[in-house]
Structures are given as C-alpha cells and as structure tokens.
Amino acid sequence: MSRAALLVLADGRFPAGGHAHSGGAEAAVRAGRITGVADLADFCRGRLHTAGLVAAALAGAAALGRDPVELDAAADARTPSPALRLAARKLGRQLMRAARATWPAPELDALAREFPKGAHQPVVLGLTARAAGLGPEEAAYCAAYESVSGPATATVRLLSLDPFDATAVLARLAPELDQVVERAVAAARRVAAEGVDALPACSAPLLEIAAEAHAAWPVRLFAS
Amino acid sequence: MHLDHSHPATPAVSADAHRPDGTRRAVRIGLGGPVGSGKTATVAALCRALRDELSLAVVTNDIYTREDAEFLLREAVLPPERITAVETGACPHTAIRDDISANLEAVEDLEDAVGPLDLILLESGGDNLTATFSKGLVDAQIFVIDVAGGDDIPRKGGPGVTTADLLVVNKTDLAPYVGSDLARMAADAKAARGELPVVFQSLRGESGVAEVAGWVRQRHAAWTAQA
Ligand SMILES: Nc1nc2c(ncn2[C@@H]2O[C@H](COP(=O)(O)OP(=O)(O)OP(=O)(O)O)[C@@H](O)[C@H]2O)c(=O)[nH]1
Ligand SMILES: [Mg+2]
Numbered sequence: 001m002s003r004a005a006l007l008v009l010a011d012g013r014f015p016a017g018g019h020a021h022s023g024g025a026e027a028a029v030r031a032g033r034i035t036g037v038a039d040l041a042d043f044c045r046g047r048l049h050t051a052g053l054v055a056a057a058l059a060g061a062a063a064l065g066r067d068p069v070e071l072d073a074a075a076d077a078r079t080p081s082p083a084l085r086l087a088a089r090k091l092g093r094q095l096m097r098a099a100r101a102t103w104p105a106p107e108l109d110a111l112a113r114e115f116p117k118g119a120h121q122p123v124v125l126g127l128t129a130r131a132a133g134l135g136p137e138e139a140a141y142c143a144a145y146e147s148v149s150g151p152a153t154a155t156v157r158l159l160s161l162d163p164f165d166a167t168a169v170l171a172r173l174a175p176e177l178d179q180v181v182e183r184a185v186a187a188a189r190r191v192a193a194e195g196v197d198a199l200p201a202c203s204a205p206l207l208e209i210a211a212e213a214h215a216a217w218p219v220r221l222f223a224s
Numbered sequence: 225m226h227l228d229h230s231h232p233a234t235p236a237v238s239a240d241a242h243r244p245d246g247t248r249r250a251v252r253i254g255l256g257g258p259v260g261s262g263k264t265a266t267v268a269a270l271c272r273a274l275r276d277e278l279s280l281a282v283v284t285n286d287i288y289t290r291e292d293a294e295f296l297l298r299e300a301v302l303p304p305e306r307i308t309a310v311e312t313g314a315c316p317h318t319a320i321r322d323d324i325s326a327n328l329e330a331v332e333d334l335e336d337a338v339g340p341l342d343l344i345l346l347e348s349g350g351d352n353l354t355a356t357f358s359k360g361l362v363d364a365q366i367f368v369i370d371v372a373g374g375d376d377i378p379r380k381g382g383p384g385v386t387t388a389d390l391l392v393v394n395k396t397d398l399a400p401y402v403g404s405d406l407a408r409m410a411a412d413a414k415a416a417r418g419e420l421p422v423v424f425q426s427l428r429g430e431s432g433v434a435e436v437a438g439w440v441r442q443r444h445a446a447w448t449a450q451a
Binding site: 017021093157 | 287288289290311312313314315318319322323324325326328329
C-alpha cells in the first residue's frame with residue numbers, strides 16, 4: 001500500500017465533482033440552521049455520525065472487494081431521498097471517470113459498464129481506493145472526511161465564514177472521525193459473513209427532507 | 225484511449241477524440257468571458273447560423289441559476305433536448321478548468337441522447353479574466369469581452385484575452401455611447417495576442433455573428449480532417 005495514494009484520493013482538488021455539492025449545508029444555511037461556526041460544527045458532527053458513517057462503511061466494504069452491485073442496492077435502501085440518490089449517483093459517475101483515468105483497473109471498468117449513469121459515490125470510492133492499492137480503513141477515512149469537508153468548504157462560500165474557523169471545525173472533529181471509521185470498517189468486515197445488512201443504516205431525516213426541498217429551488221449555488 | 229479499446233462499451237475518458245464506438249466525436253468549443261459580455265447572445269446567434277448545416281448542442285455553466293439555458297430554450301435556438309445546464313457550485317471556472325467531470329458527463333449524455341453531433345458549444349458563466357477552459361474539455365476556446373466593459377481590458381490581458389483561440393470584442397455598436405476607442409482596443413489585443421485572431425462584432429449590426437460562425441466552421445472542418 002502506498003500511503004501517498006491516500007493523499008491523492010483525499011485531496012479536495014481531486015477532480016471528481018465534489019466542489020459543486022454542499023452536503024446539505026446550503027439548505028441548512030437558508031433554513032437558519034447554520035448561521036456561524038458553532039452551528040457548522042454541530043451540523044458536521046451530525047452528518048458525520050449518520051450519512052458519514054453509512055458512506056464510510058459502504059466504501060470500506062467496497063474496498064474489501066464485496067459485490068458492488070449489492071452494496072449499491074444497500075446504499076439506495078439507506079438513502080430515502082430521491083434527490084440524494086440522484087446526487088450520489090452523479091458524484092459516483094464523476095468519481096468513476098477520475099478514478100479510471102488515475103488508477104485504471106478492470107474492476108472499475110466493470111462497474112462503469114454495470115452503472116453507466118453512476119453507482120452510489122461511496123461504492124465507487126471504495127473500489128477506487130482498492131484500485132489505488134488502498135485498504136478499507138483508507139476508503140472509510142476518505143468517505144467520512146468528505147462527509148464533513150464538503151459542508152465546511154461550502155459554508156465558507158455561503159456565509160463568507162472565516163476559512164480558518166471552518167478548518168478548525170474539521171480539525172476538532174478528527175478524534176470522532178477516527179471512531180466513525182473504526183465502527184464503519186468493523187461493520188464492513190462483517191459483510192462477507194452476514195451480508196449487507198451488517199452495514200449501519202442510520203439516516204438523518206432533516207438532511208433527507210431538506211435535500212428534497214433544495215432540489216426544487218429555482219436559484220441555488222450548489223447542486224445538493 | 226487504451227482503456228476503451230479493450231472495453232468498447234465503457235464511456236470515454238476526458239479528451240479522447242473518439243466515441244466508444246470508434247467514430248470521431250463532436251468538436252467542442254468553449255465560450256468564456258466576463259459577466260454580460262454577450263456569451264449567451266453569441267451562442268444563440270451561432271446556433272441560428274449553423275444549425276441547418278451542423279448537428280449541434282449546447283452546455284451552459286451558470287453561477288447559480290439556469291438562466292442561460294432558459295434563455296436559449298425561450299429563444300428556441302435549438303430543440304430543448306440539445307441544451308443542458310451544468311451546476312457549478314458557485315464556481316464556473318472550477319467546472320470548466322479544474323474539475324471538468326460534470327461538463328464531460330453533460331457532453332457524453334448529449335452525444336448519447338441526440339448524437340452523433342458535429343459541434344458542441346460550452347458556455348461558461350460570466351467569470352473573471354483568468355477563467356479558461358481545460359484542454360481536457362474543449363478543443364478550442366473563444367473569449368468574449370465587450371466594448372462597454374472598459375476599453376482597457378485587452379491591455380490588462382490575463383489568460384482569457386492572451387491565450388484564447390479567438391478573442392471576440394462584442395457590442396461595437398455601443399462604442400460611441402461609452403466612449404470606447406476601438407482602434408486602441410485592436411492595437412492592445414494585437415500586442416497581447418500576436419498572431420491569434422480577434423473579431424470585432426455587434427450582434428445588433430448587419431453581419432452579426434457571421435465572422436465568428438465562419439471561424440467555428442473552420443475549426444469544425446479542421447477537426448474532421450484530422451480523422
Ligand atoms: N448593444 C448590444 N447588446 C448586446 C450585444 N450582444 C449582447 N448584447 C446584450 O447584452 C446583454 C448580455 O448578453 P448575454 O449574452 O446574456 O451575456 P453573457 O455574457 O451571456 O452574460 P452572463 O452569462 O450573465 O455572463 C443582453 O441584454 C444582450 O442582449 C451587442 O452586440 N450589442
Ligand atoms: Mg450567459
């Protein structure tokens with residue numbers, strides 16, 4: 001395993017479409033649920049332990065080589081909002097393109113053929129990590145970190161928040177990220193014996209509901 | 225690209241000149257430039273000028289609305305299925321340069337839905353003078369400025385003005401009203417761009433987009449000739 005490959009994959013500049021998504025932050029800002037740095041920290045913590053944990057476990061399982069088609073169905077089942085499913089598939093397709101150009105692998109080609117309009121992003125992320133020679137922990141770290149770094153950078157743009165404060169929020173979450181990744185990988189390892197039901201299924205209802213409303217706004221800065 | 229030869233059914237990666245089935249894909253031309261300079265108006269005029277001779281489609285990259293796409297739909301310059309809007313997360317320059325994945329998806333989907341296409345025009349939302357298109361996304365780019373945005377823009381330069389394959393100075397009809405010195409703009413553009421072409425146009429004038437349409441025709445012919 002090359003640890004440097006993890007830096008390439010986790011880099012916020014990795015060209016896989018994330019910059020156009022706020023992870024629900026735009027809707028939360030408009031609803032007055034994020035007004036400053038303290039709210040941002042709460043929002044990110046909530047997202048990390050719900051959507052972040054689920055994404056990390058899916059990515060971990062895909063990195064372990066579990067059947068991506070089953071994992072994709074598990075991701076669908078864990079994503080009630082059609083708007084969020086669509087966003088996850090779009091991002092999965094964009095990541096797939098970047099992944100196939102950076103770490104060409106037959107497994108990625110096969111998944112691209114299976115899902116020409118995109119599989120769920122965490123599943124693609126896990127397979128990308130695998131193609132890059134990374135393991136389930138690394139894949140889970142990428143997914144968990146993305147679940148909070150997206151909203152943090154989006155909020156800097158939306159509220160003109162001090163970027164140092166937003167980065168500090170992410171840094172303070174690091175110990176919790178470690179815990180989430182540990183739980184996620186433990187669940188991912190159980191999939192081989194127990195099937196995808198071993199994966200966590202904790203959702204954040206407000207994120208799902210707000211995403212549906214957000215998708216219908218005529219004017220918005222972010223795609224989700 | 226090598227990936228696609230072994231797996232003809234998988235979509236192309238980035239700047240591949242061929243479609244998955246091996247045929248040459250549409251030539252892709254980007255239009256960038258400051259807010260309100262006339263990018264959408266130029267795209268609309270190009271569609272009207274070229275739609276009878278070329279199979280074409282448009283991708284727009286708005287900052288926070290679908291206004292450009294909606295304008296093109298309202299004007300009915302092309303059937304709706306040939307116009308796609310990409311969402312840019314408040315950063316059109318990122319979507320056309322640093323992370324082109326959403327635009328490549330849009331291009332691919334257009335080829336799938338209404339292709340084979342000869343020409344795809346990609347408009348960037350009005351941004352700044354440094355916004356340029358990635359070579360992974362477009363084969364040539366047009367930078368559109370206007371005389372009303374200040375006649376010192378060609379002198380200020382920036383990657384758009386200095387490196388675009390074609391510089392269009394639009395709204396020459398307004399020059400007398402805003403006191404812009406067209407001769408000076410032409411001289412400054414020449415100094416900044418050397419041999420690269422510059423077109424002065426007014427979409428309100430008689431010849432309209434004709435010169436730019438001619439340039440686009442040439443690019444398309446050159447692209448097809450490379451096959
Ligand atoms: N007088 C004059 N007006 C023009 C000309 N070309 C465009 N316009 C007008 O300029 C305004 C802006 O044109 P658009 O085509 O929307 O500009 P744009 O560059 O697409 O703008 P953004 O996408 O918002 O950055 C519109 O009201 C057009 O009708 C021209 O040659 N002469
Ligand atoms: Mg426009």
